[in-house]
Amino acid sequence: MERKKILLRLDPAVHDALARWASDELRSTNSQIEFLLRRALSEAGRLPEGVGRIRPRGRPRKAPEDGTAQEEEQADGDASEAG
Structure with a gap:
């Protein structure tokens, strides 16, 4: 789904306060x-209901050559939802 631009x-x-907080x-x-x-x-x-999850904070992790980063991100996402 395309994101709305406003x-x-x-x-x-x-x-300025928002930028510092961000x-x-x-x-x-x-x-x-x-x-x-x-x-x-x-x-x-x-x-x-059905609103997609917001992307996690920080920069995306670099994917290692074996492709395990995606599995780690999913695990991190599950842990952050529980807390």
Whole structure:
């Protein structure tokens, strides 16, 4: 599914605070905004069922030549959902 693109106007101070917070969490500013929106929707009981998972924080791991990185990412994802 293609992701929606929107124009978002923010107060510069709010944007700077979001950017710092995103950096602390190893996310892009865009990912931090999506994370916060999803959390707000979930807390309000408005997150639609079937919404895909958000990508884990940080840079994607480099895949070793034997292809075991995908298995490790799945295991990490399962562990983060449990906590």
